[in-house]
Amino acid sequence: MKFREYLLNAHQLKCTNKKLSQNxxxxxxxxxxxxxKMAYKEKLLRENINDYLG
Structure with a gap:
């Protein structure tokens, strides 16, 4: 998923030469x-997108 990849490659805000830790x-x-999940329960989404995420 692109958002997960983004997070794994994103830099910290305070120290921009370091990447975010895995945790x-x-x-x-x-x-x-x-x-x-909350958006799905509130019927803001028609499908539970979490079912498609790894």
Missing amino acids: AAAGYFSTFRALL
Whole structure:
């Protein structure tokens, strides 16, 4: 998934010469998935997109 790849290659905001740690990227991705789940439950999305994510 492109967003996951982006997170794994993104740089930190405070120290732009360092990439995000793997744990930070995983946390952000987990938050993103939770947001998608909430949007599906609130009927803002017709399909549960999390079913398609790895």
